[in-house]
Amino acid sequence: MAEDTLDVADQAVLSYQKELIFSQGTEGHTQLSQVRLALERLREGTFGECLHCGQEIGEKRLEALPWSAYCIACQEKVETGQIEDVVRAA
Numbered sequence: 001m002a003e004d005t006l007d008v009a010d011q012a013v014l015s016y017q018k019e020l021i022f023s024q025g026t027e028g029h030t031q032l033s034q035v036r037l038a039l040e041r042l043r044e045g046t047f048g049e050c051l052h053c054g055q056e057i058g059e060k061r062l063e064a065l066p067w068s069a070y071c072i073a074c075q076e077k078v079e080t081g082q083i084e085d086v087v088r089a090a
């Protein structure tokens, strides 16, 4: 009976950990795409240009988030769904 109780608790912990790993994995994948795209743009010489409007992203923003794909104005539009996020789609 003690073993049964332990099993239920173990299963609960396991499924919680799986969910945690899954949610972290999804976020990690997005960041990986961002970094991968940033490296590609570095190679192509377009690094630092907004993927949507082509304007310079800005030094301060790149210092804080070197893999930024959009300028601040376009990032806001991505977050509010006004333009398609090509990084997330990649």
Ligand SMILES: [Zn+2]
Pocket (backbone or CB within 6 Å): 050, 051, 052, 053, 054, 055, 070, 071, 072, 073, 074, 075
């Ligand atoms: Zn832009």
